[in-house]
Amino acid sequence: MSVFLCPKCRTSLAQVGNSLKCEKGHCFDISSEGYVNLVLGNVSGGDNPDMCRARHDFLNAGYYEPFAKGISDVIKEFSAVKICDAGCGEGYYSRIIKNESKNAEIVGFDLAKTSIKLASKAEKSKSDPIKYAVCGIFDMPLPDNSYDALISVFAPIPDKEAHRILRDGGIMIVCHPGKDHLSGLKALIYDNPYDNEETDTVFSGFEKLRDDRVKYTVTVSKEHISSLFLMTPYYWKTSVSDAEKLKHAEKLETELDFIISIYRK
Ligand SMILES: C[S@@+](CC[C@H](N)C(=O)[O-])C[C@H]1O[C@@H](n2cnc3c(N)ncnc32)[C@H](O)[C@@H]1O
Ligand SMILES: [Zn+2]
Structure with a gap:
């Protein structure tokens, strides 16, 4: 029996081949992953x-x-x-x-x-x-x-x-x-960073x-700075010129x- 219920009718789902099926015939494929x-x-x-x-x-x-x-x-x-x-x-x-x-x-x-x-x-x-x-x-x-x-x-x-x-x-x-x-990240990109x-x-x-x-404090290596920035809400709020500043940073020390x-x- 699957841990998931059928999202359509809320009855249980059982694995049949590579699918999960409920008693009413609703069927959901299991991906290769x-x-x-x-x-x-x-x-x-x-x-x-x-x-x-x-x-x-x-x-x-x-x-x-x-x-x-x-x-x-x-x-x-x-x-x-x-x-x-x-x-x-x-x-x-x-x-x-x-x-x-x-x-x-x-x-x-x-x-x-x-x-x-x-x-x-x-x-x-x-x-x-x-x-x-x-x-x-x-x-x-x-x-x-x-x-x-x-x-x-x-x-x-x-x-x-x-x-x-x-x-x-x-x-x-x-x-x-x-x-x-992320105070260090904000200090790097904004002139007047604010606290959360x-x-x-x-x-x-x-x-x-x-x-x-x-x-605690971490030092983020150059290769991870852009990934960190992209997963934060700042990515959407930051101007192109401010975001550019990150590209020139060799590392980033920041509080978490x-x-x-x-x-x-
Ligand atoms: C900031 S991420 C955090 C992801 C994860 N908890 C982590 O910290 O690594 C927010 C997550 O919520 C998901 N999300 C947003 N709205 C959702 C919704 N209504 N139902 C399911 N997931 C949602 C996004 O796709 C994203 O993966
Ligand atoms: Zn169902």
Whole structure:
């Protein structure tokens, strides 16, 4: 039986050959990389292929590993086994969690097909792979009250869906930038860089337990500077002349400042 429900009729899906099928005959092909596309109709959104590849290149160089370990530590602390990575991108955080908690049963959803392909390729030869689907996160094909944890890392926050799929006492982990995040990158491109705003968000049906902060400095090598820039929102907000400044940098020293907010249903 698949971990995913049929997105059309919400009954269970079973693998038949290279497809997932429900009892009503709805059928979804399993790609050669191992993911399924569960998007119904013309849903758009998600990162473009260049951004997906940039995130993949930058994250796998390891600069964010202490932050990823911070998320993984929360998963261990709450003994979460069934985990949903909503807006998982290319799966970097899910892979670290799975490495650190071998019994974790992880599903990841993202609308960006390029990212889901990259995420699935990394699972290809594994005996207990993370299961990925191209799918929107505001209507996920998962049963009610069934997951221990949902993680949302720099992605839109599907708090109502999180509330539906989490069991009572399950946790929602929302990761967002702290005020000094990427201050060095901003100092390099802007004349008057501003601090990120830190907001303390309340989600209906959840109790906020705490914020964990992970903060450290890294030196980003020349080859990764443009990937980092492309995966940030600054890419869209920066003038061509300001972005040019990055091309001349030999390396980039910057603060990384992450907030891991933990909520309990
Ligand atoms: C900033 S990226 C973060 C990706 C990943 N969590 C990480 O940190 O590497 C935000 C992700 O949310 C995805 N996304 C945006 N809106 C979405 C939606 N409605 N449903 C599913 N994924 C969505 C994008 O495609 C992108 O991969
Ligand atoms: Zn169906």
